[in-house]
Amino acid sequence: MTTLTVSGRVAQVLSSYLSDVFGVMGNGNVYFLDAAEKLGLRFSPVRHEGAAIAAADAYYRTSGRLAAGTTTYGPGYTNALTALAEAVQAQIPVVLVTGDAPSSGARPQDVDQAAIAAALGAATFTVTRDAAGSITQQAVEYALTKRTAVVIAIPYDLAALEAAEEELPAPHAPKVTDDVDGGLGQVARLLAGAKRPLILAGRGAHLAGAGPELRGLADRLGALTAGTALALNLLNGEGYLGVAGGFGTDTAAGLMAEADVVLVAGASLSPFTMRFGHLLGPDSTVIQIDTALQPTHPRVDLFVSADAKSAAGGLLRLLDGAASGEAWRAEARKRLAEGPAHHAGSAETADGRLDPRSLATALDAVLPERRTVVQDGGHFVGWAPMYWHIPRPQDLVMVGTAYQAIGLGLASAVGAARALEDGRTLVLASGDGGFLMGLSDLESLIAAAGSAIVVIYNDAAYGAEIHQYGSQGLTEKPMLIPEVDFSGIARALGAESAIIRSLADLDALKDWIDAGAKGTFVADCRITSSVRAPWLSEWMAASQAAKAAVAG
Numbered sequence: 001m002t003t004l005t006v007s008g009r010v011a012q013v014l015s016s017y018l019s020d021v022f023g024v025m026g027n028g029n030v031y032f033l034d035a036a037e038k039l040g041l042r043f044s045p046v047r048h049e050g051a052a053i054a055a056a057d058a059y060y061r062t063s064g065r066l067a068a069g070t071t072t073y074g075p076g077y078t079n080a081l082t083a084l085a086e087a088v089q090a091q092i093p094v095v096l097v098t099g100d101a102p103s104s105g106a107r108p109q110d111v112d113q114a115a116i117a118a119a120l121g122a123a124t125f126t127v128t129r130d131a132a133g134s135i136t137q138q139a140v141e142y143a144l145t146k147r148t149a150v151v152i153a154i155p156y157d158l159a160a161l162e163a164a165e166e167e168l169p170a171p172h173a174p175k176v177t178d179d180v181d182g183g184l185g186q187v188a189r190l191l192a193g194a195k196r197p198l199i200l201a202g203r204g205a206h207l208a209g210a211g212p213e214l215r216g217l218a219d220r221l222g223a224l225t226a227g228t229a230l231a232l233n234l235l236n237g238e239g240y241l242g243v244a245g246g247f248g249t250d251t252a253a254g255l256m257a258e259a260d261v262v263l264v265a266g267a268s269l270s271p272f273t274m275r276f277g278h279l280l281g282p283d284s285t286v287i288q289i290d291t292a293l294q295p296t297h298p299r300v301d302l303f304v305s306a307d308a309k310s311a312a313g314g315l316l317r318l319l320d321g322a323a324s325g326e327a328w329r330a331e332a333r334k335r336l337a338e339g340p341a342h343h344a345g346s347a348e349t350a351d352g353r354l355d356p357r358s359l360a361t362a363l364d365a366v367l368p369e370r371r372t373v374v375q376d377g378g379h380f381v382g383w384a385p386m387y388w389h390i391p392r393p394q395d396l397v398m399v400g401t402a403y404q405a406i407g408l409g410l411a412s413a414v415g416a417a418r419a420l421e422d423g424r425t426l427v428l429a430s431g432d433g434g435f436l437m438g439l440s441d442l443e444s445l446i447a448a449a450g451s452a453i454v455v456i457y458n459d460a461a462y463g464a465e466i467h468q469y470g471s472q473g474l475t476e477k478p479m480l481i482p483e484v485d486f487s488g489i490a491r492a493l494g495a496e497s498a499i500i501r502s503l504a505d506l507d508a509l510k511d512w513i514d515a516g517a518k519g520t521f522v523a524d525c526r527i528t529s530s531v532r533a534p535w536l537s538e539w540m541a542a543s544q545a546a547k548a549a550v551a552g
Contacts, residue, residue: 003162003163004035004162004163005031005035005159005160005161005162005163006127006128006129006132006154006158006159006160006161006162006163007029007031007032007034007035007154007159007160008031008035008038008163009127009132009133009136009163009166010032010035010097010127010132010133010136010152010154011032011035011036011039011041012035012039012133013132013133013136013137013140013168014036014041014068014095014097014136014140015036015039015040015041016171017066017140017144017171018041018065018066018067018068018095019041019042019065019067020041020042020044020056020059020065020067020068020415020418020419021033021036021041021042021043021044021056021067021068021069021070021097022043022044022045022046022051022052022053022055022056022059022067022068022069022070022414022415022418023043023045023046023049023052023068023069023070023071023097024045024046024047024048024049024051024052024070024071024072024076025045025072026071026072026073026076026099027072027073027099027156028071028072028073028074028076028077028098028099028100028154028156028159029070029071029072029076029097029098029099029154030072030159031154031159031160032070032097032154032159033070042418044414044415044418044444044447044448045444045447046411046414046441046444047440047441047443047444048079048411048438048440048441049071049072049075049076049077049079049080050079050080050081050082050083050408050411050438051083051410051411051414051438051440051441051444052069052070052071052080052083052096052411053069053080053083053084053087053094053096053149054069054083054086054399054408054411054412054415055067055069055411055412055414055415055418055444056068056069056094056095056096056415057069057083057086057087057090057092057094057149057399057412057415058374058397058399058411058412058413058414058415058416058419059415059416059418059419060092060093060094060415061092061394061397061399061416062372062394062397062415062416062419062420063394063419064207064394065419066093066094066095066140066143066144067094067095067415067418067419068094068095068096068097069083069094069095069096069097070096070097070098071096071098071099072098072099073098073099073100073101073110073113073156074099074109074110074111076098076099077098077099077100077111077113077116078111078116080096080098081116081120082403082405082407082408083408083411084096084117084120084122084149084151085120085121085403085405086399086400086402086403086405086408087122087148087149088120088121088122088148088149089121089402089403090401090402090403091147091148091402092147092148092149093143093144093146093147093148093149094143094149094150095139095140095143095149095150095151095152096122096149096150096151096152097152097154098113098151098152098153098154099153099154099155099156099159100113100126100153100154100155100156101113101155101156102155102156102157102158103128103155103157103158104157113151113153114126114151114153117151121148122148122149122150122151123139123142123148123150123151124150124151124152124153125138125139125142125150125151125152125153126153126155127152127153127154127155127158128158129158129161129162129163129164130164131164131166132163132164132166133163133166133168134166134168135152136152137168137169137171139151139152140171141171183302183303183304184304184306184311184314184315184318185318186302187263187287187289187302187304187315188315188318188319190261190285190287190302191217191221191223191261191263191287191315191319192221192319193261194221194223194259194260194261195260195328196224196258196259196260196261196328197218197221197222197223197224197259197260197261197262197263197328198223198224198225198226198256198259198261198262198263199214199217199218199221199223199224199225199226199235199262199263199265200225200226200227200228200244200256200262200263200264200265200267201214201225201226201227201228201231201234201235201265201266201267201308202227202228202230202231202264202265202266202267202268202273203228203230203231203266203267203393204265204266204267204268204290204291204308205231205234205265205266205267205308205309206230206231206234206266206393206394207266208266208307208308208309209309210265210266210307210308210309210312211234211235213309213312213313213316214234214235214265214308214312215235215237216312216316217263217312217315217316217319218235218237218238218239219237219238220316220319221319222239222326222327222328222329223239223263223328224239224240224241224255224256224259224328224329224332225237225239225240225241226240226241226242226243226244226248226252226256227242227243227244227393228243228244228245228267228270228273229243229245229247229273229385229396229398230393230396230398231266231267231393232385232390232393232395232396233390233391233392233393234392234393238329239328239329239332241255241256241332241336243385243386244256244273244279245270245272245273245274245275245279245535246272246275246382246534246535246536246538246539247382247385247386247535249339249340249341249342250339250340251335251336251339251340251341252336253275253278253279254335254339255332255335255336256279256280257278257279257280257281257284258281259280259281259284260283260284260285261284261285261287262280262284262285262286262287263287263289264286264287264288264289264290264300265289265290265308265311265312266289266290266291266308267288267290268290268292268296268297269288269296269297269299269300271542272535272539274297274299275538276538276539276541276542277542280299285301285302286299286300286301286302287300287301287302287303287304288300288302288303288304289303289304289306289308289311289312290303290304290305290306290308291305291306291307291308292305293305342357342386342387343357343534344357344358344361345357345358345359345360345361345531346358349528349530349531350528350530351528351530353459353501353526353527353528354500354501354502354503354525354526354527354528355527355528355531356380356383356457356527356528356531357383357387357531358503359383359457359500359503359525359527360383360384360386360387360388361387362503362506363387363388363455363506363523364387364388364389366506366509366510366513367388367425367427367453367513368424368425368451368513368517369389369391370391370422370423370424370425371388371389371390371391371395371424371425371426371427372394372395372396372397372416372420372424372425372426372427373388373390373395373396373397373427373428373429374397374399374409374412374413374416374426374427374428374429375396375397375398375399375409375429376399376400376406376407376408376409376410376412376428376429376430376431376434376435377399377400377401377404377405377406377407377408377409377434378400378406378430378431378433378434378457378462378463378464379431379462379463379464379466379467379533379536380429380431380457380463380527380533381398381401381533381535382533382534382535383429383457383533384396384429385398395424397412397416399412400434406431406433406434406437407433407434407437407438408434408438409428409429409430409434409435409438410428410430410435410438410439410441410442410444410445410454411438411441411444412428413426413428413445413449413452413454414441414444414445414448414449417445417448417449417450417452418448420450423451424451425451425452425453425517426449426451426452426453427452427453427454427455428445428452428453428454428455429455429457430454430455430456430457431456431457431458431459431462431463432456432457432458432459432460432461432481432484432486433461433462433463433481435456435486436481436484439489442454442489442490442493442495442522443493443494445520446493446494446495446519446520449519449520450518450519451517451518451519452519452520452521453509453513453517453520453521453522453523454490454495454520454521454522454523455523455525456486456522456523456524456525457525457527458483458484458486458524458525458526458527459526459527459528459529460480460481460482460483460529461476461479461480461481461529462479462480462481463529464536465479466479466529467529467532467533467536467540468536468540483526485499485524486522486524487499487522487524490520490522490524494519494520495519495520495521495522496512496519496520496521496522497521497522497523497524498521498522498523498524499524499526500523500524500525500526501526506523509521509523
């Protein structure tokens with residue numbers, strides 16, 4: 001029987017759950033990476049440790065399959081913390097395999113990594129010689145069951161030692177609760193009596209695979225449907241209003257506000273989704289179905305703790321034979337056709353740079369139809385979900401929004417690119433500030449992607465700060481970024497690229513796509529900072545109102 005090291009046992013158990021590992025090699029994980037390579041796990045190197053966990057996170061968001069990030073101990077570990085915090089906040093199952101202090105005691109350069117992880121909300125599982133396999137399995141099952149990030153720590157003095165033999169149970173999938181009786185009868189009665197029903201789906205409904213059941217329920221009721229940004233187009237079809245919240249149109253928001261009964265499936269009802277309290281009318285009855293143990297928003301009138309898919313299926317059975325009312329949908333079609341859509345943008349701006357709205361519209365017509373979009377955080381965060389066709393929920397990977405971080409886009413694009421297996425083109429949307437933060441991993445993306453397009457909204461500034469604080473009279477000097485020639489940097493690293501100063505300049509991107517869209521193309525788009533996104537205006541107004549309430 002072949003003996004395995006402690007690092008080898010960790011890699012062996014992980015190979016039962018995943019196929020991809022992202023990371024940076026160092027003293028603390030070199031034996032793990034050696035074992036992973038021998039076991040056939042695919043290793044995608046990144047250039048900054050923060051990219052290791054961000055790439056594994058985006059791999060899961062894109063494919064629904066687990067991946068691991070790996071770093072060395074100490075500075076390698078601490079470099080990964082922002083991405084680890086984002087995964088925890090966003091409830092993404094992901095595994096960070098890291099080196100750690102020796103089991104005999106900390107060295108002068110060691111820090112308490114488990115305490116740091118705990119402060120971020122991530123559990124640490126430190127392996128031993130006797131139970132390296134079972135501890136690794138516990139960690140992975142915990143990550144999958146709790147939908148969170150975990151750390152598997154390998155003490156430095158144990159990494160290359162022989163591991164004990166273990167008998168491990170077969171991996172199992174997390175259980176899905178089928179709660180048909182827990183309050184669904186009352187939900188069915190409320191829905192059956194609704195005149196203007198609305199079904200709002202979130203990421204939980206997407207992860208549960210509840211789309212077909214919720215669409216069937218909407219058709220039976222004649223309900224309008226909507227989704228959060230992370231469930232974009234899950235309920236696309238007759239009566240679909242698009243995104244609920246600041247990325248939606250005012251016309252759609254007006255219709256949502258008139259709903260008398262709202263079924264919320266797998267959505268937490270964040271302030272952004274709720275338009276800071278203005279999404280739903282004061283008299284609407286709000287029903288929430290979620291795997292959480294209690295309502296996640298005070299607006300909820302009736303809560304059912306259940307899996308969205310099984311609950312929607314149960315409601316379909318309870319509502320069997322219910323009449324479908326089309327008057328509500330007919331009214332919605334008329335108002336959506338007559339009402340204003342998103343602002344198309346301007347052909348000219350005061351500073352001569354591109355209007356990001358007209359740029360986004362033009363890009364939507366140019367980008368390949370089969371696309372998966374990775375969206376970094378920043379002021380431009382809404383342009384993709386507002387203006388681009390994004391086919392499926394898993395085709396929009398919004399990173400940084402849970403932890404309010406920027407700079408994770410390039411790293412996340414690496415993971416998403418590795419997850420794509422059907423010829424889709426990976427499209428990264430980033431700002432210049434966030435792109436500079438992650439610049440070292442442009443090389444990683446070029447190496448990993450079969451087909452990738454990078455769109456940089458380059459306004460030579462931290463745009464959100466310009467609008468939030470520059471508009472209040474604060475000095476803009478720290479908010480400005482000297483304009484960087486990202487096109488030149490991209491070409492030096494092996495990508496195709498062009499500076500986009502006018503919409504006509506997009507012909508270079510179109511030619512690259514027409515030639516097969518192979519490799520990576522970086523579009524360095526010079527946009528104006530004078531256009532404020534509507535979602536940011538909404539957020540600023542809510543913030544000012546909150547401050548006034550406290551002051552008053």
